[in-house]
Amino acid sequence: MxxxxxxxxxxxxxSALSACNTSSCIxxxxxxxxxxxxxxxxxxxxxxxxxxxxxxxAPGDSLLYTGNTAVSSLYLPFRSAERSxxxxxxxxxxxxxxxxxxxxxxxxxxxxxxxxxxxMFNYVITGVEYTRxxxxxxxxxDSIVNNLxxxxxxxxxxxxxxxxxx
Numbered sequence: 001m002x003x004x005x006x007x008x009x010x011x012x013x014x015s016a017l018s019a020c021n022t023s024s025c026i027x028x029x030x031x032x033x034x035x036x037x038x039x040x041x042x043x044x045x046x047x048x049x050x051x052x053x054x055x056x057x058a059p060g061d062s063l064l065y066t067g068n069t070a071v072s073s074l075y076l077p078f079r080s081a082e083r084s085x086x087x088x089x090x091x092x093x094x095x096x097x098x099x100x101x102x103x104x105x106x107x108x109x110x111x112x113x114x115x116x117x118x119x120m121f122n123y124v125i126t127g128v129e130y131t132r133x134x135x136x137x138x139x140x141x142d143s144i145v146n147n148l149x150x151x152x153x154x155x156x157x158x159x160x161x162x163x164x165x166x
Contacts, residue, residue: 031122031146031147032075032077033075033078033123034074034152034153035073035075035076035151036151036153037072037073037074037155038157039159040137040156040157048067048071049071051065051067051071051089052089052092053074053088054087054088055088056088064076078121078145083106083107084105086101086102089101089134089135096134099133100132100133100134100135101130102130102131102135102155103129104125104128106124107124107126109121120147122144122147123144123145125143135155135158136157137156138154139156141154
């Protein structure tokens with residue numbers, strides 16, 4: 001009877017430990033910088049539907065967003081093996097301005113999370129360059145990008161002709 005009790009306790013402990021290990025793996029294992037879209041004149045958050053966003057020079061399908069639904073923020077995945085990543089912002093419509101490009105320079109550092117979760121990369125943004133067709137400016141509010149779901153980048157857009165003149 002004692003051996004059965006010890007065996008049952010050992011199985012219960014192993015089950016509990018494995019359950020803790022798999023649940024300890026965080027949902028967001030990737031360090032993806034989140035960018036919010038804002039009106040250049042007022043600084044208020046905006047939603048855009050007539051835009052396509054994709055990676056420049058990315059292998060395979062690099063389309064990140066297409067104007068099917070309104071978006072006020074989006075993730076811009078960096079390439080861990082590179083020191084910079086560029087994204088295009090293609091505006092849709094009859095009188096749309098030329099596409100804009102944003103290039104982020106960064107340092108990437110591998111980070112071991114756990115045996116269950118494996119490794120991921122953290123980034124430190126060191127610079128940003130952009131064109132100014134419909135984008136007014138780009139601000140990096142926090143240069144350290146990890147797997148926390150926080151907005152790190154603000155993209156200020158010219159939303160109408162009146163704001164462009166201000």
